[in-house]
Amino acid sequence: MTRYAGFKLLIVDDHAHNLFTLRTLIESEMDVEVLEATSGQDAIDLTHRHPDIDLIILDVQMPEMDGFETASMLKLRKRTRDIPIIFLTAAFKSEEFQQRGFAVGAVDYLLKPIDDNLLINKISTYFRLIEKERELNRTLEQTVAQRTAELAEARQYLENIITHMGEALLVLDPGGTIKHTNPAAWKMLGYCADNLRGMSIGDVFEEEGDAEAGAFMGTWLEALIRTGALSRIEARFIARDGRRVPILFSRTAVKDPEGRISDIICIAKDMTGYVRVAENENARALPTGGSTTTR
Template sequence: MDPSINILIVDDEPKNLRVLESLLDDPDYRLVRAESAEAALLALVAEEFALLILDIQMPGMTGFELAQMIKERRRTQHIPIIFLTAHYREDEHAVLGYDVGAVDYLTKPINPQVLRSKVNVFVDLFRKTRALAAMNRTAQAAEDALRIANTELAARNEALLREAEERERRIRAESAQAEAEEANAAKDRFLAMLSHELRTPLSPIVHAVTLLEEIECPPAIREHIATIQRNVRLEARLIDDLLDLARIRNGKLRLELQPVEIHEVLRQAIKICQSELTARRIQVVEKLEASGAQVRGDFARLQQVFWNLLTNAAKFSPDGSVIEIRTRTSDPGSLVVVEIADQGVGIAPDKVDRIFDAFEQGAHHSQTGLGLGLAICKALVQMHSGDIFVRSEGMNQGSTFTIQLIQTSSDSQPSEVQKTEPAPPPGVRLLVVEDHHDTLTTLTRLLERRGYKIRTAGSITEALAVAREYDFEVLISDIGLPDGRGTELLEQLTTMRGQPPAAIAMSGFGMDDDLERSRQAGFTEHLTKPIEFAALQQAISRLVKKMPA
């Protein structure tokens, strides 16, 4: 018996549903009944079905109208539909039925043998289709994922640019302070939702790439996998840039100021960019000559500035070129000066003065990205009481970006790079709650490969049922669930267990307010999608480390 072979039967007459259940009583089928179009739509959202048997004449929404809605939705448009009717008007019903995607008609009273025969055909087709899909998930999956990822990334980036520009024009057009504040609030909500919608489908791609990296593949396939990974990270960076810009403009971005050694920040930024630089055969020449190159700053945000300038230099430079990084202290030594010079396409003279404006790019020809990186770099440098400017002799003459930061005393101890936690011991019991099927599937496979003991759920109701008979050690939960929020789940689990469990939040919402709400609810860790598996393991390790022996 295959419990996943579901058949949805829809009829507003309970007695008709009982007849259908009697005729189709078979251990290979799982029959799901719905007495209205609305109940049918809810069932289609919750589960996958091999076949839909649908009565035409129903109060409210007719069978034809329901079928049309089903066929308009990507998730359900492939489901074959058999119409049932007691009043078959051949020409009229045929045209209407086939227009909305029907595959067959049966008139009442139903011939049991004919009904079972037709159902068997579609169930067999469903099994074969599913089996074929499983067989095709091989090396070809990498190439398909690359094509799909690139197409989706391009479409989302274009939509993101159009929406962001439209929002910016609207905000600038509003003159009254009250209207401006409301526009900013609306923009935050829009960006948060946009971030969630764009981040969520990236997580299963990241997890699938991680799974593919663990498989022996030909070098060509590995190149495709690396390309997917780079593009997904680029998409995540674009989303982060947009959210950072919103934080800066709303005054919500906060710096964690402490003594920082600039040379260490530069080395970390170079390390992050190294794979891309190596792939392009771009050489980085370091001339770190500043003495006492210490400033008071936020290590992560300064690293973001240097990373952005380095990736820009690489993106606009030819393969095999040189990027030079120079540091010095100004006379009489009150400033630390960092220069990043490339041999790239340069900046058009008419754009030098606008290069740090949001959505602005320096080259005449089209390039990838939204043009937010330099605007964010300027804002972050100014928040450090510093300055940033650029020199370029023109197109194809390269560019030199200069950052000036206030030098501080070397007596204070500079911050250290965060150390990596050791991997948690195998056998840690996890409860993973995620309603996005692909994310849950790929994440579960990765966790099982690392030796974790996993139980999964797709909703609050399912998670509570699992928790009643499964003594998990760490909860990993999406914030947005079909029947509530992950914060509500955590509250109910705390009540059930008498104390809050160790918990990690996963969410496509990455604004500061979202992180604060999850912390207040009791989540110790908050990971923003797309979630790198290494980051998830680090979060698990930190929680396990705090548990009593």
């Protein structure tokens, strides 16, 4: 038989002879630590001093505070409410007794005189259940720890990409307030992260042409809400010192499971040093200093 070393068992009985008999039997079969209490109040006090008790064997017929009252008190406390309790009784054998015992939190009961083998088997059963539960908890904790580490690694990987990307990144709420930016945006606009957070996109964004100025949160956003489509336009950022920074700008909406826009992701490429060259009625950008040949 497994010896169950490391488990702690509390036996409660107002007769010293019964306690001695129980201890002798249990310690002959198991390497568990056995604690003794001679009353219900003594049992409650012991659970305060030993919060790691695994199982309680509790006599029902005790003066002052009987087993039912003791079990009820133990179940009131968060620290002891989940400790399995096996009732021992010589007087009550009816179904009514069993129901009352289970109602106050007992998981099992045994009749006196005690069958030694039955008692040891009962104790072993609950220790095996406790072992299995603890193993499941350890496995769950390991799985959670592993998953947490994986998520942290993935988050760090994405943060590194965002931090080192050359394009400016701005994440807006549906109303156009800036929630998050990356270092490229700080450098392009001349602001620090704390300054940008909470600003309106209209404070730093200017579309080409007077007719389109300020349209970021107007007609375009309405279309974005309807379609969720990606839009690329030529526009300008307004830097902190008033400079207009030409950009190629893309913006797209992120929607929640209900289809509502939760975020607007904006990515801007600095087009300083590039000029537009018309070719076949399409606009394209070439670096300043580039040349074209026509026939």
